[in-house]
Amino acid sequence: MEELNNYEFEVHFRNEPNREITQKGKTQQEALFIAEQAYQNEPGYLAVISIEPHKI
Numbered sequence: 246m247e248e249l250n251n252y253e254f255e256v257h258f259r260n261e262p263n264r265e266i267t268q269k270g271k272t273q274q275e276a277l278f279i280a281e282q283a284y285q286n287e288p289g290y291l292a293v294i295s296i297e298p299h300k301i
Contacts, residue, residue: 252276253296259289265296273297 249269254277256264268283270276273295280293 247271250276254280255294255296256280256284257291257294258287259291261289 249271250273251267251269252273254266254268256266258264266280268276268280270279277293277295284290284293
């Protein structure tokens with residue numbers, strides 16, 4: 246079984262403050278994809294942004 250790591254992201258919305266979240270994934274790219282899927286249908290969703298983009 247592969248170990249999952251925690252990665253930090255900001256979720257950006259049109260008319261709300263940004264949310265800081267932690268998402269698990271094998272890689273940061275996988276965690277980003279999972280986070281995008283989780284938030285993309287919420288009202289005002291704009292993007293999920295990595296707090297440490299140099300690691301992607």
